[in-house]
Amino acid sequence: MDIDKNQFKEKIIPRLSTIDVDVQLLKLSGFTLSSVLIIIHFRDWEPKIILTKRSSLLKYHKNEISFPGGTFKETDSSLLNTALRETKEEIGLNFDSNEILGCFQTVRTLTSNFAIIPFVTFQDSIRKTNLLIDEVSEVLDIPIFDLFKGLSNFNFKNFSDSYSFRYNSEIIWGATARILKQIRDCFY
Numbered sequence: 001m002d003i004d005k006n007q008f009k010e011k012i013i014p015r016l017s018t019i020d021v022d023v024q025l026l027k028l029s030g031f032t033l034s035s036v037l038i039i040i041h042f043r044d045w046e047p048k049i050i051l052t053k054r055s056s057l058l059k060y061h062k063n064e065i066s067f068p069g070g071t072f073k074e075t076d077s078s079l080l081n082t083a084l085r086e087t088k089e090e091i092g093l094n095f096d097s098n099e100i101l102g103c104f105q106t107v108r109t110l111t112s113n114f115a116i117i118p119f120v121t122f123q124d125s126i127r128k129t130n131l132l133i134d135e136v137s138e139v140l141d142i143p144i145f146d147l148f149k150g151l152s153n154f155n156f157k158n159f160s161d162s163y164s165f166r167y168n169s170e171i172i173w174g175a176t177a178r179i180l181k182q183i184r185d186c187f188y
Contacts, residue, residue, distance in 0.1 A: 016102025031115035035083040036069030053138040092130025
């Protein structure tokens with residue numbers, strides 16, 4: 001798809017909610033709270049998205065493809081702070097809260113009882129990442145529209161909103177795929 005940065009943003013921004021997520025209300029849901037950062041950048045005028053491959057050493061979702069982010073801690077001032085802190089810890093990229101445009105709808109994991117808030121930032125470029133290898137084995141910098149071509153539905157334990165994306169040899173599924181589907185739905 002031939003689209004410039006401003007046109008891309010015009011498709012995404014109207015779908016975002018405010019960054020003020022009520023942690024106390026979400027806690028009542030019984031889910032473990034977490035948040036991720038969707039980092040969209042425009043290298044060579046092509047929209048790209050940053051994903052990570054999780055380490056095989058992790059307790060949950062090992063070796064899966066995900067967005068940078070993690071579990072809310074009581075010391076975090078907000079779920080946005082969680083996403084920013086975890087992104088810096090996992091891949092060494094530091095963003096300010098004023099660079100966050102909003103968030104997509106909360107996504108729940110199908111197997112591990114997490115509620116995930118996906119926050120969004122647009123960047124002109126991304127500097128070199130620095131991986132925390134205990135948590136992240138690889139950073140994937142993927143052209144968004146190439147990724148969208150790999151969408152398929154699949155039946156996971158009879159959940160109706162199960163999707164997967166294939167990019168090269170990686171299969172992206174679960175909560176990450178449902179977040180990606182929200183982004184894709186802005187365009188198709």
